[in-house]
Amino acid sequence: MLIYSDLLKFAYKIAKKNVNVLIEGETGTGKEVLAHFIHSASMRYDHPFVGVNCGAVSETLLESELFGYEKGAFTGAVKEKKGIFEIANRGTLFLDEIGEASLATQVKLLRVLETGEYMRVGGETVRKTNARIIAATHVNLAKAVEERNFREDLLYRLDVVKLTIPPLRERLEDLPLLVEYFLKKLNISMTFSEDSIACMRQYYWPGNVRELFNVVKRAVTLAEGETAVITPSYLPEKLKVSLPLKRADDEQDKKKELDFEVYLQQWVTHVLSMWRSNEKVDLEYVLSLVREMEVEMSRSFIMKTLKETIGNRKEAAERLNITVRKLRYLLKEKGSDSKL
Numbered sequence: 001m002l003i004y005s006d007l008l009k010f011a012y013k014i015a016k017k018n019v020n021v022l023i024e025g026e027t028g029t030g031k032e033v034l035a036h037f038i039h040s041a042s043m044r045y046d047h048p049f050v051g052v053n054c055g056a057v058s059e060t061l062l063e064s065e066l067f068g069y070e071k072g073a074f075t076g077a078v079k080e081k082k083g084i085f086e087i088a089n090r091g092t093l094f095l096d097e098i099g100e101a102s103l104a105t106q107v108k109l110l111r112v113l114e115t116g117e118y119m120r121v122g123g124e125t126v127r128k129t130n131a132r133i134i135a136a137t138h139v140n141l142a143k144a145v146e147e148r149n150f151r152e153d154l155l156y157r158l159d160v161v162k163l164t165i166p167p168l169r170e171r172l173e174d175l176p177l178l179v180e181y182f183l184k185k186l187n188i189s190m191t192f193s194e195d196s197i198a199c200m201r202q203y204y205w206p207g208n209v210r211e212l213f214n215v216v217k218r219a220v221t222l223a224e225g226e227t228a229v230i231t232p233s234y235l236p237e238k239l240k241v242s243l244p245l246k247r248a249d250d251e252q253d254k255k256k257e258l259d260f261e262v263y264l265q266q267w268v269t270h271v272l273s274m275w276r277s278n279e280k281v282d283l284e285y286v287l288s289l290v291r292e293m294e295v296e297m298s299r300s301f302i303m304k305t306l307k308e309t310i311g312n313r314k315e316a317a318e319r320l321n322i323t324v325r326k327l328r329y330l331l332k333e334k335g336s337d338s339k340l
């Protein structure tokens, strides 16, 4: 496993403590990998690590999955079955996609987390669990609480320690290391050329590290027997067309200097690459791009018109069919050069 050393150091530290952990991060950022790491680094390492995807199991099934059931609890319950709270006892219970759990399931989970007690479905015996809970989510749970889709009291129980894994596009400096790590893991002695790495650094990576791993595997398979240095021709098309819109601040500034037409084309290509991708897409991110485009659009039109009117604001406002006040507001609010 390879990640961002600060996060890993912190995870290692808290692994030893018996506290619940909440891991936030987009899909494929390595939430489950991190949960495994915490389990392995904890005192519980020789007890089970059991995972359940709260979004993938139906509500009724989830209850018997979590708590188990007694023989005869329902039609088809021909013999008793342990639930994962029982199996994970003294170990770690990984609740993946906790944000997808229904409100009814959340109530049940809360009860166990508060008391450490539960009953099998159809059972009367109160059982105790001391499984450590690591929950993971790709949605922002604080926001889900605001929107009343997630219980605040449950979030409070789960979020004793929160680890947030940044998306790959925000830690592109780790990309070469990850590529190297995957090549080693696959036991491959090839390397990626500098322009291949440059191509990868330009991509948006909606599927994060999982998607990167798939790209590496694919390129290696295609290049095998042909070359030892993987060039961009072995990378998928989507990597070659998209240019990032979100970059480090200094690069953001450079982007602002780009001609608006170039920006517009990049924006479309970037959104199209997400539209055409089979990976999960973060709608909030897409909408933030739309807002960014709005800012860029009004800035560029205003600047162009001011150039044409040689800085005459009144005339520029008239041409843009807005008031001078609105133009001033846009110049100030939309980050334009207010000296003009």
Ligand SMILES: Nc1ncnc2c1ncn2[C@@H]1O[C@H](COP(=O)(O)OP(=O)(O)OP(=O)(O)O)[C@@H](O)[C@H]1O
Binding pocket: 001, 002, 003, 025, 026, 027, 028, 029, 030, 031, 032, 033, 034, 096, 136, 138, 209, 210, 211, 213
């Ligand atoms: N830090 C990492 N080091 C090595 N491999 C990683 C790392 N993070 C992710 N991966 C790779 O990406 C794959 C997906 O990781 P994981 O299942 O932990 O992501 P996730 O965030 O739980 O995704 P999802 O939300 O879709 O369940 C892993 O199987 C592994 O191949």
